[in-house]
Amino acid sequence: MKDIIIIGAGTAGLTAAIYGQRAGLSCTVFEKYAPGGQIVNSPSIENYPGMFGVSGYDYSMALFEQAQKLGAEVQFAEVQNVDFSGKVKKVITSAGDFEAKAIIIANGAARRKIGCKGEDSFEGRGVSYCATCDGAFFRGKTVAVVGGGESAFEETEYLSEICDKVYLIHRRDVFNAAKTAVDSVLKKKNVTVLTNSVIEEIKGENAVSSIVLKNRANGSTAEIPLFAVFIAIGLVPENKLFSGVLKLDDYGYIDSGEDCLTDCKGVFAAGDTRKKQLRQLVTAASDGAAAATAAANYIRKNF
Numbered sequence: 001m002k003d004i005i006i007i008g009a010g011t012a013g014l015t016a017a018i019y020g021q022r023a024g025l026s027c028t029v030f031e032k033y034a035p036g037g038q039i040v041n042s043p044s045i046e047n048y049p050g051m052f053g054v055s056g057y058d059y060s061m062a063l064f065e066q067a068q069k070l071g072a073e074v075q076f077a078e079v080q081n082v083d084f085s086g087k088v089k090k091v092i093t094s095a096g097d098f099e100a101k102a103i104i105i106a107n108g109a110a111r112r113k114i115g116c117k118g119e120d121s122f123e124g125r126g127v128s129y130c131a132t133c134d135g136a137f138f139r140g141k142t143v144a145v146v147g148g149g150e151s152a153f154e155e156t157e158y159l160s161e162i163c164d165k166v167y168l169i170h171r172r173d174v175f176n177a178a179k180t181a182v183d184s185v186l187k188k189k190n191v192t193v194l195t196n197s198v199i200e201e202i203k204g205e206n207a208v209s210s211i212v213l214k215n216r217a218n219g220s221t222a223e224i225p226l227f228a229v230f231i232a233i234g235l236v237p238e239n240k241l242f243s244g245v246l247k248l249d250d251y252g253y254i255d256s257g258e259d260c261l262t263d264c265k266g267v268f269a270a271g272d273t274r275k276k277q278l279r280q281l282v283t284a285a286s287d288g289a290a291a292a293t294a295a296a297n298y299i300r301k302n303f
C-alpha cells in the first residue's frame with residue numbers, strides 16, 4: 001500500500017508528489033495523458049515567479065523529472081473508479097487496483113466546448129483546442145481563435161506568428177486576459193478582433209472551410225472563409241467519478257477550500273479541480289504543497 005495516491009500529473013499533482021516525497025511518504029501519481037496538464041501547451045510562461053519565458057513543455061518535463069528524482073512513482077494509467085468508503089482508500093485504474101492511506105485529487109479540468117454545429121464533427125479536421133499542437137498545420141492560412149481569456153490571447157499571439165490572418169472572436173467586448181497580453185495582440189497587423197460575436201456554425205466538406213458568425217449586438221450574421229478554428233473558452237471540471245462520493249459545487253468543482261480538505265477524511269483536492277477564485281500555475285503549485293502537507297498530517301495522526 002502506498003502512503004499517497006495522487007490523481008493527475010499536472011502542476012498541482014506533481015507538486016503534491018514533491019512535497020509528499022520530501023515529507024518521507026511514498027507517492028504514486030496516476031496520469032492518463034502526459035505530465036504537465038494544461039500548461040504543457042503554453043508556448044511561454046511569464047507569470048510564474050522566478051521563471052520567465054520558459055515553455056510549458058520544458059516546465060512540465062522539469063517538474064516531472066523533479067518529482068521522479070525525489071522518488072515519486074508516475075504511472076500512465078486512467079483512474080476509472082474510486083472507493084473512498086474505508087480508512088484505506090481504493091483506486092481502480094486501467095493498470096489495476098491500488099490502495100493508499102490518503103488520496104490527492106489533482107485531475108485539473110477539461111477544455112470547454114462551444115456546442116455549435118460542426119464543432120464535434122470537424123474536431124481534428126480544422127477544429128482544435130491547442131494552437132501549439134495544431135497551429136503548424138495552418139501555416140500561412142487564415143484561422144480563428146474563440147475566447148476572451150488568457151488562453152485565447154496566448155493562442156492568438158502564437159498563431160499570428162505562423163498564420164497569414166487570425167480572427168479573435170469573443171462573445172463580449174470586454175476581455176478577461178492580462179492587459180499586457182491584450183495590448184500585444186491588439187498591436188498585431190494580421191489579427192482582427194471581432195467582439196460581441198459568436199460562432200453559430202463551423203462549415204466545410206472534409207475539413208473546415210468557413211464559419212457562420214453572429215453579431216450579438218445587431219443580430220446580423222456573416223460567413224467567414226477560413227481553415228481552422230482554435231477554441232480557447234475556458235475549462236470544465238471532469239469530476240463525474242467523484243459525484244456522490246465527494247461534495248461538489250454547483251459547477252462540478254470539488255467543494256474544498258485553501259486547506260484542500262474535502263468532506264471525506266483522507267481525501268484532498270488540489271488545483272483546478274477544486275472550487276477556487278484563481279486558476280493559475282502558481283495557485284496549482286500552492287495547492288499541491290498544501291494538499292500534500294495536509295495528507296502527511298492526516299497519515300501521521302491516523303496510521
Ligand code: NAP
Pocket residue numbers: 042044045046047112113114146147148149150151152154170171172174175176198232233234235278279280281
Ligand atoms: P477563462 O479565463 O475562463 O476565459 C474563458 C473565455 O471564454 C472568456 O472570455 C469567456 O467569455 C469565453 N467563453 C466561455 N464560454 C464561452 C462560450 N460558450 N462561447 C464563447 N465564449 C465563451 O479561460 P482560459 O483563458 O482558458 O483560462 C482558464 C484559466 O487558466 C484562467 O484562470 C487563466 O488565467 C488560466 N491560464 C493561465 C495561463 C498562464 O498562467 N500563462 C495561460 C492560460 C490560461 P466571457 O468573458 O464572456 O465569460
